[in-house]
Amino acid sequence: MLDSLKRTWVIAKREFGAYFATPLALVFLIIFVALTGAFAFYVGNFFDRNQADLTSFFAYHPWLFLLLVPAIAMRLWAEERKTGTIELLMTLPLSPAEAIVGKFVAAWAVIGVALILTFPMWLTVNFLGSPDNGVILASYVGSFLTAGAFLAIGSCISALTKNQVIAFIVAAAVCFLLLMSGMDLVLNAFRGWAPQFVIAAIQSLSFLSYFEDFSKGIVSLPALIFYASLIAFALFANRIVIDQKKAA
Amino acid sequence: MPALIEATELKKSFGSIKAVNGISLTVTSGEVLGFLGPNGAGKSTTMKMITGFLEPDSGTARIAGYDVQEQPLAAKARLGYLPEGAPAYAEMSPASFLRFVAAVRGFRGAEAQRRVDIAVEKTGLQSVLNQTIETLSKGFKRRVGIAQAILHDPDVLIMDEPTDGLDPNQKHHVRELIREMARDKAIIVSTHILEEVEAVCSRAVVIDKGRIVADGTAEDLRQRAPYHGAIAIRVSSADADLIKTALQRFTSIAAVETVGRVNGHLHLRALPKSGMSIAAEVTQAIRESAIVVDEIYVERGKLDDVFRQITTSDQEAGHA
Numbered sequence: 001m002l003d004s005l006k007r008t009w010v011i012a013k014r015e016f017g018a019y020f021a022t023p024l025a026l027v028f029l030i031i032f033v034a035l036t037g038a039f040a041f042y043v044g045n046f047f048d049r050n051q052a053d054l055t056s057f058f059a060y061h062p063w064l065f066l067l068l069v070p071a072i073a074m075r076l077w078a079e080e081r082k083t084g085t086i087e088l089l090m091t092l093p094l095s096p097a098e099a100i101v102g103k104f105v106a107a108w109a110v111i112g113v114a115l116i117l118t119f120p121m122w123l124t125v126n127f128l129g130s131p132d133n134g135v136i137l138a139s140y141v142g143s144f145l146t147a148g149a150f151l152a153i154g155s156c157i158s159a160l161t162k163n164q165v166i167a168f169i170v171a172a173a174v175c176f177l178l179l180m181s182g183m184d185l186v187l188n189a190f191r192g193w194a195p196q197f198v199i200a201a202i203q204s205l206s207f208l209s210y211f212e213d214f215s216k217g218i219v220s221l222p223a224l225i226f227y228a229s230l231i232a233f234a235l236f237a238n239r240i241v242i243d244q245k246k247a248a
Numbered sequence: 249m250p251a252l253i254e255a256t257e258l259k260k261s262f263g264s265i266k267a268v269n270g271i272s273l274t275v276t277s278g279e280v281l282g283f284l285g286p287n288g289a290g291k292s293t294t295m296k297m298i299t300g301f302l303e304p305d306s307g308t309a310r311i312a313g314y315d316v317q318e319q320p321l322a323a324k325a326r327l328g329y330l331p332e333g334a335p336a337y338a339e340m341s342p343a344s345f346l347r348f349v350a351a352v353r354g355f356r357g358a359e360a361q362r363r364v365d366i367a368v369e370k371t372g373l374q375s376v377l378n379q380t381i382e383t384l385s386k387g388f389k390r391r392v393g394i395a396q397a398i399l400h401d402p403d404v405l406i407m408d409e410p411t412d413g414l415d416p417n418q419k420h421h422v423r424e425l426i427r428e429m430a431r432d433k434a435i436i437v438s439t440h441i442l443e444e445v446e447a448v449c450s451r452a453v454v455i456d457k458g459r460i461v462a463d464g465t466a467e468d469l470r471q472r473a474p475y476h477g478a479i480a481i482r483v484s485s486a487d488a489d490l491i492k493t494a495l496q497r498f499t500s501i502a503a504v505e506t507v508g509r510v511n512g513h514l515h516l517r518a519l520p521k522s523g524m525s526i527a528a529e530v531t532q533a534i535r536e537s538a539i540v541v542d543e544i545y546v547e548r549g550k551l552d553d554v555f556r557q558i559t560t561s562d563q564e565a566g567h568a
Contacts, residue, residue: 003354010351014337021339021380084335088396091299091331092352093324246301 007094011102012109019072019110028072032114035064037121052129057121058139058215062179062207065147070171072110073154074164076103077242082162086246100238104155111147115140135217142214145227146207150175152234159241182206250313251276252404252434258297258307260290267293269458270307275434275451277403280426282449282466283438286559290458291438292332295408298436299329311404325353328402330410334393338382342373342392345381349396367395370425386413394422398429405435411444423448442551445469456559466551471523472558473549479518479530480507482543488514491541494533500524513542 019025036057040046044056080086089099125131154171161167180186181202190199210223253275260268268290275281285291296302298309300316300323309316314323336345346367350360368374371391376384381392394410410426411419426435426448437448445452446466454462454469462469470476483491488506495504495518507515520526527546534541 006354007352010348014340014348017344018337018339083338084331084333085337087296087301087331088329088335091301091324091327091329092349093321093354094352095321243303 004095004098008098008102008105011094011099012105015076015103015106016109019106024072024075025110025113028068028110029114029117032064032068033117036060036118039064040121052125052131054121054125054131054136054139055215057118058143061143062146062211065143065150066172066175066179069111069147069150070154070157070168070175072107073151073171074158074167076107076155077159077238078161078164078167081159081246082164086242090242090246096239096242100155100235100242104152104235107151107155108144108148111151112144115144115147132217135215138217138219139215141219142211142223145214145224146211149178149207149227149230149234152231152238153178156234156238156241159238160245178205179207182209251310252312253281253298253406253436254308254310254313255294255298256308258294258304258309260293260297260302260305266458268297268304271455271458271460272307273453273460273463275404275436277432277434278430279451280430280435280437280449282445282452283436283455284440284442284445284452284555285455287440289455289559291455292408293458294455295329295406295436295438299327299406300324301331325400326403328397328400328405330393330397330407332408334390336381336389336392336396339380341378341380342368342384342388342395343377345392346395346399349399353400355400363399363401367399370398371395372421387415387418390414390418390422394425403433405429405433407436408438409440410437411439411441419444442555445551454555454558461558462554469551469554470549473551473554474557475517475519475547475553476549477520477525478547478549479520479526480543480545480547481516481518481530481534481541482513483516483539483541485509485512485514487537487539488516490537491533491539492516494537495530498526498529498533500526500529517547 039060040054040057044059046056049056077086080089090096122136125136126133150171153174154167157171157174158164158167160170177186183206187199187203190202210226213220213223251274253273255274256272258268258271259266271290271294273281283291283295293302297304297307298311298316300309300311300320303317311323312326314326316323337348340348343364346364347360350363355363368377371394373388373391373395376388381389384392390410390413394407397405397407407426411422414422423444426437429435430448430450437444439445449466452462452464452466452469453460462472481491492504495501500521502519502521504516504518507517509515518526518530530544534544
């Protein structure tokens with residue numbers, strides 16, 4: 001068990017380093033911080049609201065993640081398959097689960113760094129007024145979990161192809177559908193032919209409703225279970241995909 | 249001698265293509281097995297199954313007694329593998345890449361550094377240690393791949409075309425390295441360079457269309473060459489008939505053929521009946537006929553010819 005954790009850690013460290021060895025991580029960090037700020041101020045009308053909170057800041061996170069997280073996830077496995085390093089990785093004495101979790105943790109950490117780098121927003125509202133910092137913390141947790149869920153899905157999809165562009169587009173599309181699954185756009189496609197429980201199930205997959213809970217300061221058990229099980233399921237699917245497709 | 253590599257009836261199909269169709273082999277400590285075959289014969293697929301990267305449709309592979317599918321961690325801990333094309337993380341330097349491999353293999357601190365240092369020294373990577381791998385020449389990339397494979401001093405070493413793309417000096421160096429390590433390891437080296445088999449391998453296995461078509465030493469293979477043991481003689485044209493008649497008296501000589509004619513000299517070749525040595529007979533014939541021979545040598549047969557013969561015979565039969 002301890003050895004397993006150590007190996008996972010070694011993989012995560014290498015992978016984290018790989019993000020920073022190319023401009024990818026840097027570009028991601030800059031764009032994420034710039035866009036979250038820009039959206040909060042210009043689209044979310046941060047100042048006009050005249051409220052010392054970060055609602056207008058967090059509201060756009062899922063939509064930014066929709067594009068930015070697949071960009072982080074796309075290389076996780078597609079690149080290994082394209083360059084053949086997957087053969088090296090999978091013949092080292094470590095289990096596929098350790099490799100998958102290690103890579104996932106590294107990519108999630110990059111996103112974590114991006115979220116931490118938005119701290120000037122938090123400083124700003126605390127300077128301008130006295131916001132409910134509990135709500136802000138919960139919102140950060142919700143944002144991080146949403147990114148993690150997108151990332152797990154993106155990782156799984158990245159394992160399906162050698163082509164990073166395809167991995168990016170498909171992951172973004174799947175995440176979009178999941179994000180919208182509580183809305184009529186998606187639900188109408190099922191209404192009329194699918195039984196009610198299927199529609200209810202799809203509706204319950206909606207990220208937005210869970211994310212809104214967090215941004216109201218509610219850290220609910222169902223939401224945590226939702227995110228945890230979604231990430232676990234996607235990574236489990238990732239494992240199956242790797243076993244099936246690693247040599248193709 | 250315990251078998252360190254043991255493959256039993258490995259089979260693998262991709263769709264309707266039978267890539268590997270029942271390959272069994274064992275390699276013991278001290279042996280270097282040359283794995284030969286035309287491109288697409290199933291060499292790489294077989295190696296991928298032995299290393300546990302690919303799951304066979306049926307059959308088993310064992311490394312140092314551990315089944316690679318049932319006990320993958322124990323098997324892989326005792327295996328060093330150089331995959332085809334020597335893949336490595338391009339954005340890393342050889343130093344950080346090797347430290348990563350050492351860490352995954354469970355080496356820490358000074359021990360890890362010692363292992364990396366030894367591997368670097370053996371493969372001659374000192375001069376490029378801190379360059380990124382993507383900027384390295386093909387030869388250095390290959391050496392990085394070899395370094396990661398030997399880092400943990402494994403009992404079993406499997407290398408898919410270790411000298412592919414190297415210049416003659418580098419090839420020589422890698423072969424030296426393999427020979428040096430062979431003493432206490434079981435090694436499989438795939439190649440399609442036949443001279444390599446003679447240079448480093450104690451045994452050669454030829455596969456074609458997913459099956460083993462020959463298994464033996466380089467010398468065994470040579471004996472299957474069409475002109476193995478034949479004796480070539482160059483004489484002046486005037487003496488040709490004389491020596492031909494003298495040779496044909498011997499029952500151990502199957503035939504005497506004329507190979508070519510250059511500047512009034514005739515190039516003859518005496519073919520032995522299968523498995524016989526005819527050197528004594530030929531020298532006797534020369535003495536008795538009292539002619540002057542310009543040149544005489546025993547043909548050892550070309551491995552290339554053997555290779556072509558055993559890996560294309562099927563095809564021709566199929567077309568006929």
